[in-house]
Amino acid sequence: MMKAVCIIPAYNEEKTIADVIDVVKSVDIINKVIVVSDGSTDNTATIARNHGAIVYELKENKGKGAAVKIGVDNADSELILLLDADLIGLTKEHVVDLLNPVLRDEADMTIGIFAKGRFATDLAQFVAPHLSGQRAVKKEIITKINNIDITRYGIEVALTKSVEREGYRVVNVELKDLTHIMKEEKLGFRKGFAARMKMYWDILRCLKM
Numbered sequence: 396m397m398k399a400v401c402i403i404p405a406y407n408e409e410k411t412i413a414d415v416i417d418v419v420k421s422v423d424i425i426n427k428v429i430v431v432s433d434g435s436t437d438n439t440a441t442i443a444r445n446h447g448a449i450v451y452e453l454k455e456n457k458g459k460g461a462a463v464k465i466g467v468d469n470a471d472s473e474l475i476l477l478l479d480a481d482l483i484g485l486t487k488e489h490v491v492d493l494l495n496p497v498l499r500d501e502a503d504m505t506i507g508i509f510a511k512g513r514f515a516t517d518l519a520q521f522v523a524p525h526l527s528g529q530r531a532v533k534k535e536i537i538t539k540i541n542n543i544d545i546t547r548y549g550i551e552v553a554l555t556k557s558v559e560r561e562g563y564r565v566v567n568v569e570l571k572d573l574t575h576i577m578k579e580e581k582l583g584f585r586k587g588f589a590a591r592m593k594m595y596w597d598i599l600r601c602l603k604m
C-alpha cells in the first residue's frame with residue numbers, strides 16, 4: 396500500500412507541535428513526519444525531534460511556502476499530508492479521512508474543512524475553504540508549482556489554482572471538532588491583526604501569480 400509523508404511547517408509552535416506529531420505518528424499509513432521549523436525562536440525544533448519527527452531548521456523565517464518546499468524536497472513518497480502545527484483536537488480519524496480519497500484514487504488532493512469545532516474557525520473555513528492548510532496531496536502537484544518558496548501564506552491558493560488549471564480531482568473533507576490557534580490568540584490582538592493583513596497580502600499576491 397502507498398505510504399505518505401507528513402510535512403508540518405512550524406513557526407514558533409512549541410505549545411501544540413507535540414500533540415500534532417503524536418497523532419500523526421500513530422497512523423500506519425504515515426511512514427515519516429517532517430517538521431520544518433521556519434526560523435522558530437522557541438523550542439519547536441527540539442520538541443519536534445523529541446517526539447520522533449525529522450526536523451529541518453531554517454535559520455531565518457522564510458514563510459510557509461518555503462518551509463513546505465523543504466519538506467517536499469526531502470519527502471520520499473508520492474503522497475504528502477500537509478498539516479499545520481497549531482491544530483487543537485486532531486485525531487487519527489481526521490488524518491485517515493484526509494488520506495483515504497487519494498489512497499482510493501477518488502481524488503488527487505483533499506482539503507480538510509473544520510466543522511462543528513469553534514465558531515470563529517469553522518466560519519473562516521466555511522467562507523474560504525481554499526485557504527485551509529490541512530491537505531493530502533500528490534507530490535507531483537506540489538512540485539509543478541513555480542516559485543512555491545516565495546508564496547508564504549499564498550501556498551494554499553497556489554495549490555488550488557494549480558489543481559484547477561491541470562484538471563486534478565479535489566475532494567473536500569469535513570474535519571469535525573478540529574480547530575487551530577488564531578493569529579490574534581498567538582500574538583495578541585494588534586500583532587495578530589497585522590499578521591492577518593500580511594497573510595491576506597500573500598494570498599492576493601499569489602492569486603495573481
Ligand SMILES: O=c1ccn([C@@H]2O[C@H](COP(=O)(O)OP(=O)(O)O)[C@@H](O)[C@H]2O)c(=O)[nH]1
Nearest residue numbers: 404405406408433458459462479480481578
Ligand atoms: O512564516 C511562517 C508562518 C506560518 N508557518 C506555519 O504555517 C502553519 C499555518 O500558519 P498559521 O497557523 O499562522 O496560519 P493561520 O492558521 O493562523 O492562518 C503553521 O503551522 C505555522 O507555524 C510557517 O511555517 N512559517
Ligand SMILES: O=C(O)[C@@H](COP(=O)(O)O)O[C@H]1O[C@H](CO)[C@@H](O)[C@H](O)[C@H]1O
Nearest residue numbers: 479516519520526527528548551577578
Ligand atoms: O482560515 C483562514 O481564514 C486562515 C486564517 O485563520 P485564523 O483566522 O488565524 O483562524 O487560515 C488558513 O489560511 C492560511 C492561508 O491559506 C493557511 O496557510 C493556514 O494553514 C490556514 O489555517
